[in-house]
Amino acid sequence: MNTFTLRTLSRSLLFAVMATASQLALAGQPLVCLIQPSKIAEVGTSVTGVIEDIRVERGDYVKKGQVIAVLRGDVERAALDVAKSKAQADADVQAALANVDYSRQRLDRAIDLYKKKFISEQALDQTRTEFQVAEQKLAQAKEQRRIWEREMGLAKSQLAERTITSPISGIVAERYLSTGERVEERSVARVVSINPLHVEVMVPSAHFGKVKTGMTATVMPDLPDAPPVEAKVTLVDKLIDGASNTFRVRLNVPNADQSLPAGLRCKADLGLEPVASSSGMAKPASFRSGQPAPAKAVSYRQ
Numbered sequence: 001m002n003t004f005t006l007r008t009l010s011r012s013l014l015f016a017v018m019a020t021a022s023q024l025a026l027a028g029q030p031l032v033c034l035i036q037p038s039k040i041a042e043v044g045t046s047v048t049g050v051i052e053d054i055r056v057e058r059g060d061y062v063k064k065g066q067v068i069a070v071l072r073g074d075v076e077r078a079a080l081d082v083a084k085s086k087a088q089a090d091a092d093v094q095a096a097l098a099n100v101d102y103s104r105q106r107l108d109r110a111i112d113l114y115k116k117k118f119i120s121e122q123a124l125d126q127t128r129t130e131f132q133v134a135e136q137k138l139a140q141a142k143e144q145r146r147i148w149e150r151e152m153g154l155a156k157s158q159l160a161e162r163t164i165t166s167p168i169s170g171i172v173a174e175r176y177l178s179t180g181e182r183v184e185e186r187s188v189a190r191v192v193s194i195n196p197l198h199v200e201v202m203v204p205s206a207h208f209g210k211v212k213t214g215m216t217a218t219v220m221p222d223l224p225d226a227p228p229v230e231a232k233v234t235l236v237d238k239l240i241d242g243a244s245n246t247f248r249v250r251l252n253v254p255n256a257d258q259s260l261p262a263g264l265r266c267k268a269d270l271g272l273e274p275v276a277s278s279s280g281m282a283k284p285a286s287f288r289s290g291q292p293a294p295a296k297a298v299s300y301r302q
Contacts, residue, residue, distance in 0.1 A: 030267035033201040035221065035253070037192035037262045041168050043068055044187040047161045051188070054179050062166045062191060069177075069188050073162035080159050083152035093145055096138035103127075103134040168193050171258075194262050199231055199251035201268045205240050211249050211270060212236065219253055222265040229253055229260070231268070 049071035056068050110127040113119045170193035177188050199219055203211060215233040220226075235250035251268065253260070 030218075030220065030269040031201050031203060033199050033219065033251075033266045033268040035219075035260065035262055035264040035266050036198045036200060037170070037173075037194050038196050038198045038252075039168050039170065039193035040173075041166070041170075041191045041193075042187040043164060043166060043189045043191055044185075045071070045161060045164050045183060047071070048182070048184050049073070049162060050182050051177055051179050054175070054177070054188075056172045056175060056189060058172055058175050060172045062170065062172060064166060064169045066166050067163055068166055068172075068191075069164045069183075071162040071164070071183060073159050076155065076159040076162060080152065080155040083148065083155040086148035087145065087152040089145075089148075092141040093138070096134070096141040099134045100131075100138050103131040107131045164188055166191050170194060192262060194258055194260070195255045197253040197255045197260060197262060199253055199266065199268060201249045201251060201270070202241075202244065202246040203249050203270070203272075205245045205247060207270075207272050208240065208247055210272060215270065217251055217271070218269040219251060220267045220269070221260060222267070223260075226260070233270075 051069050052072045053070040054068070055070075056062060062068065107127050107130075110119060110124050114121065114124045168191055170191045172189055173192045174190040175188070176186060176190075177183065201217075211233060213233050213236060217231045217233060218228050219231045220228045231251035231253045233249060234252045235248075237248040240247050249270070
């Protein structure tokens, strides 16, 4: 399943939740909700290359920074070796240092001879200039070495781009490519974080202002033998959806043992009082029996 299909499915499920949220609230039942990953990362790279080694499979747990895949990097490794050789070359600097020491000694002798009137001022100036030139050559050699060190850092960065790592800790939900395939603008894998989980709840607008961040709610996963779990309200939207007359609330569910999978439908009890229907319409039989009505049976009036 590609990313478009996954997101389309999630939106479809949310629309189904939106279509029944108001009716369930009128009936005094817990609100329908959807359990989702707290983070979704489409893992890729900014460079183009061929996969040399893929190190994860679908369903694997990965930590943040763990290597997912490695691209072929023969050229980058060779460039790094050359840059290292240049950066570690010390001969030019050592030669320049020796020349500076020799020029300094010549200058000291020239100054002494000048004081004793054995050489002319012109000869002293020439020796002094040679010393200054030697110092400039030393500075040039050191600057060249710094440039090579920066080139080595660039080569390391280029080689590091051939290693694809996970930006988050989580489960590999999908692996798109295999060894030998070319990576261009396509993701290599999708990693989702399921600790914590996010629960998206559509709440009728009649309760707007009553739901606050930090409130405690009870989430009942639609999974056999799954016990209710406690959740915290972390986000309350400030926008009302006109079609369903609801607003979205996000709950945070700790899932350290990863016992709950993402993608489940659920029911959430926010402790809200039932609200009366402003239209005076009778409650459909499907709601009296505790079963959600299909979306086509829901009608809205302006």
